[in-house]
Amino acid sequence: xGLLVQSGxxxxxxxxxxxxxxxxxxxxxxxxxxxxVRQAPGQGLEWVGQVVxxxxxxxxxxxxxxxxxxxxxxxxxTVYLEMRSLRFDDTAVFYCARAxxxxxxxxxxxxxxxxxxxx
Amino acid sequence: xxxxxxxxxxxxxxxxxRVTITCRASQxxxxxxxxxxxxxxxxxxxxxxxxxxxxxxxxxxFSGSGSGTEFTLTxxxxxxxxFATYYCQQYNFYSSFGQGTKVEV
Numbered sequence: 120x121g122l123l124v125q126s127g128x129x130x131x132x133x134x135x136x137x138x139x140x141x142x143x144x145x146x147x148x149x150x151x152x153x154x155x156v157r158q159a160p161g162q163g164l165e166w167v168g169q170v171v172x173x174x175x176x177x178x179x180x181x182x183x184x185x186x187x188x189x190x191x192x193x194x195x196x197t198v199y200l201e202m203r204s205l206r207f208d209d210t211a212v213f214y215c216a217r218a219x220x221x222x223x224x225x226x227x228x229x230x231x232x233x234x235x236x237x238x
Numbered sequence: 239x240x241x242x243x244x245x246x247x248x249x250x251x252x253x254x255x256r257v258t259i260t261c262r263a264s265q266x267x268x269x270x271x272x273x274x275x276x277x278x279x280x281x282x283x284x285x286x287x288x289x290x291x292x293x294x295x296x297x298x299x300f301s302g303s304g305s306g307t308e309f310t311l312t313x314x315x316x317x318x319x320x321f322a323t324y325y326c327q328q329y330n331f332y333s334s335f336g337q338g339t340k341v342e343v
Contacts (some may be wrong), residue, residue, distance in 0.1 A: 154333060156333075156335075163325065163335060163336070163337045163338045164274075164276075164282065164325055164327075164335040164338070165335065166332065166333040166334055166335065169332065169333070178332055180239070180332075181239065214281055214282075218329070218333075221332065222270070222329045222330065222331060222332055222333065223329050223333075224272035224284060224287040224288075224327065224329055225272070225274075225282070225284060225327075226284060226293075228281040228282060228283075229281070230281065231281055
């Protein structure tokens with residue numbers, strides 16, 4: 120079992136919302152940051168945003184502000200990503216990844232969760 | 239936002255070759271750069287961080303260099319397991335990735 124365990128695949132209609140989860144260890148919650156990175160089919164990696172759970176400090180890539188929310192549940196060491204107003208081009212694998220801080224390299228990745236936006 | 243540009247996008251190579259991938263940042267990122275390897279259907283795996291520090295367990299045939307705005311990943315004596323896609327990531331300011339380089343036969 121990895122350090123970050125993600126929720127399963129989702130199929131959503133355009134205009135709807137999706138909420139993904141990433142459950143981590145207590146150490147990650149106390150000492151690290153959790154980032155979200157997405158990858159459209161056949162495409163590269165795109166940074167979505169991050170949270171430092173100990174501080175509840177969230178930063179999002181500019182293109183996702185207003186449409187994405189990142190939250191945490193300290194009782195279960197879980198980080199959530201919610202994306203609203205889904206479009207066809209939001210179809211992607213979403214990864215959570217652990218970093219030392221709000222800017223950092225990723226030493227551990229979740230298994231990824233495929234979000235398919237389809238009518 | 240810091241833009242990362244990788245080249246080439248595709249690289250054809252053979253087992254035993256030495257290959258070099260370049261990554262350029264749109265502004266100075268000091269040495270805050272990492273390299274990842276990704277295979278089809280899998281998540282990325284870090285190879286190098288802080289531009290030249292090899293992650294534990296990564297073979298020594300991988301090396302990284304550079305600072306400021308220009309960086310390279312070099313693979314010497316390419317092995318069959320190395321055919322994959324490689325990404326650079328800057329973490330000087332949050333995070334952004336290069337578009338990837340596919341190393342193929």
